[in-house]
Amino acid sequence: MLEVSKNAPQMAIIQLGQAFRNFFAGRAKYPTFRRKGVDDRFTLTNDQFQVAGRRIRIPNLGWVPMREELRFSGKIVSATVSRQVDRWFASITVDTEDPPRHAAEHQGTVGVDLGVLNLATLSTGERVPGPKALRRELGRLRRLSRSLARKRMGSKNRAKAKNKLARLHARIANIRQDSLHQLTSDLTRRFDVIGIEDLNARGMVRNHRLARSIADMGFREFRRQLDYKAVRRGALVAVADRFFPSSKLCSVCGVVQEEMPLSVRLWTCPRCNTTHDRDLNAAINLAQHAVSSTAAACGGEGSGSRHPAAVKPAPLKQEVGAKATFA
Ligand SMILES: [Zn+2]
Structure with missing residues (x-):
């Protein structure tokens, strides 16, 4: 404890307290011990560090160069230094004014169908392709996983292969995160009401297909981003239940x-003879559902939807975290 900043043990205890509060409130599982080398991080309070331009002063380390300047002005509250494979990050919490809003375009209601083939299909007919880089990296992922499996336990080569694989996993996560951010920013900037499906509606069965399971991880993150961005921009997220x-x-x-098996991409309605694209049809349904459920929620005349959705704005979050990479 004497070797490190007084914050390292102090904040760890405060965070343990929070973990127990979350546990007793039923929000989280029982806290587990952290392991060295896994999710390494510590938090500093603002009296323990200094930021100047592209440098941050960390106790016992001194000035450490950062990849970018802090982008937000305001009172600096704390900084969390964390490691992602072989990179270090400083996540700085700043008490700042509300972030500037991009002018909303008020294009009305949209339905969004998330998929594997396309990242998203909108009820407007637009298709958002998944990031191209992802496909290539998934191929590499398969290759590296096999390569790791062939290495002898406890060998230097195994450690090297493990590190390589971990870096690739981090890169894939970053690519996906980036494309989700672009999608959710675009949606909340353009539309007032965004109709989506409940996360679990996808029948999130355990699936061993790699691309599929990585897409599944994205749904939860998509929802999280959409919720907080919708609050910031005054848009409404209408969730159709499962x-x-x-x-x-x-x-x-x-x-x-x-x-409607997942393999069916195109189908023709037996009653009205319309040929539907599976994803576009789903997106249009979600848009229509969003219109009827928001009308009902606002006390207007609902169109008799059989499945009124929960229309709830996400809890308001005011923290803006800026993440900077050390050079
Ligand atoms: Zn029909």
Whole structure:
């Protein structure tokens, strides 16, 4: 304890307290011990560090160069230094004015269907392709995983292969995170009401397909980003519950299909004879559902939706974290 900043043990205890509060409130599992080398991080209070331009002064380390300047002005509250594989990050919490809002475009309501083939399909007919780099990296991921599996336990080469794989995992996570940020920013900037499906509606079965499981991880993050960005920009997120048959419903005449295996990309409605693209049809249904559920929530005349959605703004968060990479 004498070797490190007084904050290292102090903040750890404060954070343990928070972990227990979360546990007793039923929000989290029982706290577990952190392991050295896994999620390494410590938090500093503002009396323990200094930021000047592209440098940060950390106790016992001195001035450490940063990759970028702190982008927010205001009272600096704390900094968390963390490691992601072989990179170190300083996440600085700043008490700042509300971030400047980009002018909203008020393009009305949109339905968003998240997918594997395309990152998202909008009810406007737009398709947001998944990041191209991802496909290539997934191929590398497969190769590196195999390479790691062939290395002898406890060998230097195994450690090297493990590090390589961990870096690739981090890179893939970053690529996905970036494309999700672009998508959620675009949506909240353009539309007032955004209709999406409940996370679990996807039948989040355990799936061993790599691309699929990585896409699944994205759904939760998509929802998290959409919720906080919608609050900032005054947009509404309308969530259709898990029983809403977004892909089985004909968006033209409203007939519900019995079955719709995931392999079906195109289908023709037996009643009205419209040929639907699976994803676009789902997105349109989600948009229509969002319109009817927000109308009902605002006391207007609902269109008799069988599945009123929960329309709730996400809890307001005021913290703006700036993440800078050390050079
Ligand atoms: Zn139809």
